[in-house]
Amino acid sequence: MNMHVIKNYLLKTIIYAILIFYSIFTLLPLYWSVITSLKTPVELSKIPPTLIPINPTGYFYIDLFRMRHFGELIRNSIIVGSGNAVFSTIIGTFLGYGISRLLTSRKTKDLMTILVVMCRMFPPLIMVIPYYIILSKLGLINTWFGLIIVYLTFGIPFATWTMKGFFDEFPPEVEEAALIDGCSKFGAFLRITLPLLLPSILVVLIFTFLYSWNEFLYALILTTTYDAQTVTIGVFATVSKWEIAWSKIAAAGVLSAIPVIIFFMIIRKYIVRGMTFGVMKG
Amino acid sequence: MAKESSYLKIFFIFLPLSILFIVSVFPLGYSLYISLFRGVMEKFIGLENYYYLVQDPRFIDAIRVTLTFTAITVSSQTIIGLLLAFVLIQPGVRGRSFWQTLFLLPLVIPPIVAGVMFKILYHPAFGPSSYLNFIGIKPPLWLEDPTMALISVCIINIWMWTPFAFLIFYSGIRAIPQEILEAAIVDGASGFRMLTDIILPHIKALILVVVLFRTLDNFTAFDEIMGSTAGGPGFSTTTFAIYAYKLAFKSWDLGYAAAASTIMFLISVTIGVTLVKMVYRR
Numbered sequence: 001m002n003m004h005v006i007k008n009y010l011l012k013t014i015i016y017a018i019l020i021f022y023s024i025f026t027l028l029p030l031y032w033s034v035i036t037s038l039k040t041p042v043e044l045s046k047i048p049p050t051l052i053p054i055n056p057t058g059y060f061y062i063d064l065f066r067m068r069h070f071g072e073l074i075r076n077s078i079i080v081g082s083g084n085a086v087f088s089t090i091i092g093t094f095l096g097y098g099i100s101r102l103l104t105s106r107k108t109k110d111l112m113t114i115l116v117v118m119c120r121m122f123p124p125l126i127m128v129i130p131y132y133i134i135l136s137k138l139g140l141i142n143t144w145f146g147l148i149i150v151y152l153t154f155g156i157p158f159a160t161w162t163m164k165g166f167f168d169e170f171p172p173e174v175e176e177a178a179l180i181d182g183c184s185k186f187g188a189f190l191r192i193t194l195p196l197l198l199p200s201i202l203v204v205l206i207f208t209f210l211y212s213w214n215e216f217l218y219a220l221i222l223t224t225t226y227d228a229q230t231v232t233i234g235v236f237a238t239v240s241k242w243e244i245a246w247s248k249i250a251a252a253g254v255l256s257a258i259p260v261i262i263f264f265m266i267i268r269k270y271i272v273r274g275m276t277f278g279v280m281k282g
Numbered sequence: 283m284a285k286e287s288s289y290l291k292i293f294f295i296f297l298p299l300s301i302l303f304i305v306s307v308f309p310l311g312y313s314l315y316i317s318l319f320r321g322v323m324e325k326f327i328g329l330e331n332y333y334y335l336v337q338d339p340r341f342i343d344a345i346r347v348t349l350t351f352t353a354i355t356v357s358s359q360t361i362i363g364l365l366l367a368f369v370l371i372q373p374g375v376r377g378r379s380f381w382q383t384l385f386l387l388p389l390v391i392p393p394i395v396a397g398v399m400f401k402i403l404y405h406p407a408f409g410p411s412s413y414l415n416f417i418g419i420k421p422p423l424w425l426e427d428p429t430m431a432l433i434s435v436c437i438i439n440i441w442m443w444t445p446f447a448f449l450i451f452y453s454g455i456r457a458i459p460q461e462i463l464e465a466a467i468v469d470g471a472s473g474f475r476m477l478t479d480i481i482l483p484h485i486k487a488l489i490l491v492v493v494l495f496r497t498l499d500n501f502t503a504f505d506e507i508m509g510s511t512a513g514g515p516g517f518s519t520t521t522f523a524i525y526a527y528k529l530a531f532k533s534w535d536l537g538y539a540a541a542a543s544t545i546m547f548l549i550s551v552t553i554g555v556t557l558v559k560m561v562y563r564r
Contacts, residue, residue, distance in 0.1 A: 011372075011473075018369050022362075023384050029399040029441065030391075032410065036402055048416065049408040091298045098294030102287070112295075119306045123502035123550065125523045126543040129530055130312040133323065153306045156298070185290060214392035216505045221531055232394045236509065239398055250402050253395045264390040268383050271449070 030257070037061070037250035044247060060251035064234075068248075069226040070255065073234040076223075079144050080230060081212035084151040085205045091152070092159020093201065097189060099160070100167035101175075113164065120157035124217045127153060132221055142228045150218050155208045162207070166200040167193075203270045210263055231256045317540035324537075331541035341542060343517055344525040345549075348501060350432065351521055355439045355503075356496045360489065362440070363447025368477055371455050373467075382452065386445045393442060397509020400438045401425065404510070428518035431511050435519050438506045443499070447492045454485040494557040501550050522546045 036044065038056040064070040095116070103109045131150050132141075140146030170193065178188040194201070216232040223229045235252040238245065264271070320327050335341050370381055388396065403409050404424035411421035424434045458481065466476050482489075504523040507513065513520035513528070520528075526546065530539030 012374070015369050015372055015375060018365070019375075019381055022366060023381070025441065026385060026387055028410065029396065029403050030387075032403050033399045036408065044408055047407070048413055049410070091301055094294050095298035095302070098291065098298070102291055102294055112299075115299075116302070119302055121498055121550075121554065122306060122310055123523070123543070123547060125502055125504065125526055126313050126540075126547050127306070127309050129536055129540045129543065130309040130316060132530075133316065133536070134309065134312070149305060152301070153309075156302045156305070160298075160302075185286060186293075210390060214390075214394075216392065216394040216508070217527075220508075232392050232505075235392075235395055235398055239401070239509065240512075246402060246405065246408070249398060253398045253402075256395050257391050260390045260392065261387070264387065268386070271386055271389070 030254075033250040033253050037247055037254050039247055041247070060245075060248045061255060063248060064238075064252055064255060068234060068238065068252070070231070070234055070252070072226045073229055073231045076144065076226075076228055077213050077230040077232075080147045080151065080228075081209040083144065083148040084155045084212045085208040087148065088152055088155025088159045088208045089163075089201060089204050091156050092161075092204065093163045093194075095156070095160045096163030096165075097167050097193075100164045101172070113161070116157050116160045120154055120161075122153070124153075128218055128221050131218070135222055141222060142224045144228055147219060147222060147228065147230075150222060151212050151215060154211060154215075158211065159204050159208055162204050163200070166197055170197060203267060206263055206267050207270075210260055213260060313540050314544060317537055317544050319537040320535070322534060322536045327537070331538050332545070335538070335541055335545060340517065340520075340525065344520055344522050347432065347517070347519065348521040348523075348546075351436060351439070351503065351519075352497055352500045354433070354436045355443070355500045356493055358436070358440045359444045359447045359496055360492055362444045363449075363492065364451050364489075366444070366448045367451035367455055368481065370452060372473070385448055388442050389445045389449075391442070393505035394509045396438055396442050397435075397506035400434070400441070400506075401510045404434060425511055426515060428515055431515060431518050435503075435507050435510055438510060439500060439503055442506060443496060447496065450488055450492055451485060454488040455481055458484050490557060490560055494554065497557065498550055498554055501553070502546065 035051070035053055037060055038053040038058070039050070040055055040057050040059075043050060043054060099109060099112045099116075103112065127150070135141045135146045135150075138146070140149070174196070175185075175188045175193055178192045179185065183191065213230075214232065215230070216236070219230045219233050220236065223233065226234075235249075235256050238249045238252045316323060317331055318326060318328055320331075366385060369375070370378060375381075391399075404411070406412060406421060406423065406426075409421075409424075411424070414421040422430050425431050462480060463476070466480055502523050503521060504527065507519055507521060507524055508527075511519045513524040522542070523546070526539045526542040529542060530536050
């Protein structure tokens with residue numbers, strides 16, 4: 001009896017120890033970047049490092065905007081991310097609907113789905129080399145539009161897969177009722193199904209935006225100046241150019257992570273759907 | 283009616299699928315074509331690039347680094363993800379959705395930013411490991427020592443993607459009918475027995491899926507390595523992707539780099555097909 005209580009207590013302790021330990025591991029890089037970004041150079045050289053900045057300064061954040069064009073970089077990330085989100089979601093919604101509703105044979109359905117998922121599996125590195133030549137020929141290097149096109153390579157498969165899942169779950173009876181009322185199939189899609197699935201479409205929009213915001217390799221090679229470079233490139237530039245300015249590097253990292261963390265908090269209910277692309281329906 | 287349906291198929295399947303193929307399958311084919319040239323499409327040399335590649339010691343070395351990196355990260359992510367999911371489903375754990383949200387946070391952080399944040403965390407002077415000096419332990423040279431550097435970049439990737447494994451296992455375990463788990467508790471099954479006898483058989487397919495997706499992704503890891511070590515010191519963290527990137531956009535030998543990325547792609551397809559076969563054999 002007593003043994004049982006002790007055993008239970010011990011088990012609980014182990015469980016919470018694991019949970020707390022992993023939480024610290026998860027938060028430590030973020031926390032350390034935040035405090036490093038707020039420290040003055042004098043405080044940064046203190047031994048041992050302070051855990052909470054004594055004299056926090058926002059200087060490095062302001063400097064990013066003044067000297068490193070972070071205003072422009074954020075603007076570019078927003079434009080490219082929104083452009084990609086809109087195009088990918090539109091194309092993905094159509095294709096997702098097509099696969100879910102217009103294909104009757106189970107086999108073609110599966111084949112199409114696998115084809116779409118496979119497109120997401122092409123490693124970016126194999127795509128970036130041909131895209132460098134293609135965009136050069138089209139004069140689209142260092143443009144928002146060029147980057148948006150390239151981002152469709154991961155945007156469309158993701159949007160298609162996710163929307164297909166939403167359509168699969170949406171009861172077909174709703175549309176059938178509209179058809180009986182004299183609606184065409186396309187009319188039913190446009191006036192009945194789409195409005196009802198609006199929240200799902202919003203989720204897809206946010207996730208494609210997020211994926212674009214986080215993208216690095218394509219932007220590194222296909223953009224060259226802050227007219228089109230994105231935030232991730234700005235973060236990388238602080239590392240490669242001012243290896244010594246650690247607080248500025250930290251500030252750039254924190255600044256670029258803030259929007260995605262906010263988005264994460266908004267859509268955390270849908271995170272299973274957005275992050276397990278290709279694995280399960282959610 | 284039949285006519286309408288074929289129009290719909292053009293609009294909902296043929297058109298969006300063509301766009302997807304133009305943006306992703308076409309560049310893939312073009313990349314194969316580029317790999318038959320020297321430099322930036324300068325001279326047609328047939329398969330010469332491939333001939334040199336298989337004898338290139340740096341390339342062989344990059345394969346070795348990539349395979350080591352993939353083996354360490356995928357196995358760690360699977361095991362830790364499983365452990366976290368198993369711990370979190372234990373009866374009586376409080377604040378499940380809080381822990382879940384916390385653990386998932388790294389999934390939305392831009393990978394390049396994760397690399398940069400860990401670079402700060404690994405810093406010998408103002409990183410947390412400098413505290414070890416005070417208890418008489420010499421902190422590891424995280425990014426300076428060649429062997430340690432590879433482990434350090436593995437840790438970054440593990441930090442980024444363990445949440446993915448956790449998320450899938452956690453959802454999978456929660457989908458196991460409650461009666462089965464309760465019956466096991468009533469029968470007096472210990473935690474360990476429950477894991478081996480009930481949970482593992484139920485999520486066997488999911489484990490393979492996690493291994494498949496993580497293998498394919500980690501095999502082409504680029505961002506977090508670029509952000510922390512950029513392939514160094516020496517060539518100790520130069521994976522496939524880093525090597526091909528340097529060939530293409532530092533040495534400007536696009537043909538050779540395209541050939542390297544083609545071989546990388548073929549290897550990952552082979553791994554992928556093998557794993558998919560395992561998943562669907564069951």
